[in-house]
Amino acid sequence: MSEKPPEVAPELPRYRPIPRRRRLLIVALAIATAITVVSMLLDPPGRPEHPRDAQVRECPTGRGVNCVGGKAQVLLLAPEAPSAAASATR
Secondary structure, three states: OOOOOOOOOOOOOOOOOOHHHHHHHHHHHHHHHHHHHHHHHHOOOOOOOOOOOOOEEEEOOOOOEOEEEOOOOOOOOOOOEEEEEEHOOO
């Protein structure tokens, strides 16, 4: 019987830290990407401009209806009484 030689683990390359210039490049690219993404979210390109409606103006002093910043009139409907069928099933 022939004996096999013991298996030797392959030698791994030594750890080399990332050079300072490469780290600065990575940080600069990350910052530029973040600024680009934020600017695209805040002001997307190709968005149509919406001109202010000429009829709607800010409220002059003493007026508070039908103008920007004024009060809106809201109508509330009275609640309906429950039907007889709904109360019979309980």
